[in-house]
Amino acid sequence: MSTVGNATNIFWQELPVGKLERQKLLNQKGCVVWITGLSGSGKSTLASSLSRELYTRGKLSYVLDGDNLRHGLNKDLGFKAEDRTENIRRVGEVAKLFADAGLICIASLISPYRKDRDACREMLPDNNFIEVYMNMPLELCEERDAKGLYKLARAGKIKGFTGIDDPYEPPLNCEMEINEKDGVCPTPGDMAGEVVSYLEEKGYLHDQ
Numbered sequence: 767m768s769t770v771g772n773a774t775n776i777f778w779q780e781l782p783v784g785k786l787e788r789q790k791l792l793n794q795k796g797c798v799v800w801i802t803g804l805s806g807s808g809k810s811t812l813a814s815s816l817s818r819e820l821y822t823r824g825k826l827s828y829v830l831d832g833d834n835l836r837h838g839l840n841k842d843l844g845f846k847a848e849d850r851t852e853n854i855r856r857v858g859e860v861a862k863l864f865a866d867a868g869l870i871c872i873a874s875l876i877s878p879y880r881k882d883r884d885a886c887r888e889m890l891p892d893n894n895f896i897e898v899y900m901n902m903p904l905e906l907c908e909e910r911d912a913k914g915l916y917k918l919a920r921a922g923k924i925k926g927f928t929g930i931d932d933p934y935e936p937p938l939n940c941e942m943e944i945n946e947k948d949g950v951c952p953t954p955g956d957m958a959g960e961v962v963s964y965l966e967e968k969g970y971l972h973d974q
């Protein structure tokens with residue numbers, strides 16, 4: 767019996783079917799692919815092409831996209847520092863559950879603070895956390911401005927916009943980085959291909 771956070775008198779319930787058995791059913795290993803980067807850097811695009819490519823290969827994945835989760839699970843949170851931290855903590859916990867279920871969980875969120883991403887990494891047993899940094903220049907993201915938010919931020923109509931008047935802390939030791947090559951951004955298919963190769967090489971696409 768223990769106390770966890772604000773919960774007292776709680777027990778850990780052992781369950782009969784374990785992660786290894788679920789992984790055997792799926793012939794893959796549960797893990798979290800955590801995609802971080804500025805708004806407009808291509809996080810959702812990579813998440814989409816990666817999940818499609820994995821599906822084509824018969825691998826089960828699930829995408830946790832920051833924008834989408836803010837419509838439900840995280841709709842009580844805004845963009846001040848402590849809200850972003852709570853946003854990342856909750857998504858980290860959900861991602862951990864999906865990985866435990868045996869899925870390749872793809873989380874795509876700005877996740878601007880290094881300590882919050884590191885806390886998610888620490889939550890995962892056996893280091894099954896693959897941090898992918900969309901290392902795209904702010905100028906490119908701003909030029910894309912798919913949602914018109916940079917324009918609003920520059921006009922002072924959105925306060926605390928990441929990269930404009932709110933910080934983004936790039937990873938120091940991530941597993942993968944997606945960059946422009948000779949000033950050209952890889953295609954969505956090529957970005958997904960890089961991640962799939964990594965997953966293949968590290969053995970995530972088979973259960974043993």
Ligand SMILES: Nc1ncnc2c1ncn2[C@@H]1O[C@H](COP(=O)(O)OS(=O)(=O)O)[C@@H](OP(=O)(O)O)[C@H]1O
Nearest residue numbers: 805806832833845850853875876877878926927928
């Ligand atoms: N102030 C501010 N700063 C950054 N982004 C903002 C802001 N306000 C709204 N948006 C929109 O919210 C999306 C980011 O949500 P996330 O949950 O990924 O953000 S965070 O990880 O908690 O920082 C982000 O989506 P993406 O463009 O897909 O990154 C924006 O569309």
Ligand SMILES: Nc1ncnc2c1ncn2[C@@H]1O[C@H](COP(=O)(O)OP(=O)(O)O)[C@@H](O)[C@H]1O
Nearest residue numbers: 804805806807808809810811910912952953954
């Ligand atoms: N590799 C890419 N090549 C060309 N355009 C891209 C690429 N990745 C993203 N884009 C475009 O950039 C814009 C922002 O991408 P998105 O995936 O929504 O970024 P984020 O989720 O990081 O905000 C979209 O219009 C998308 O089509």
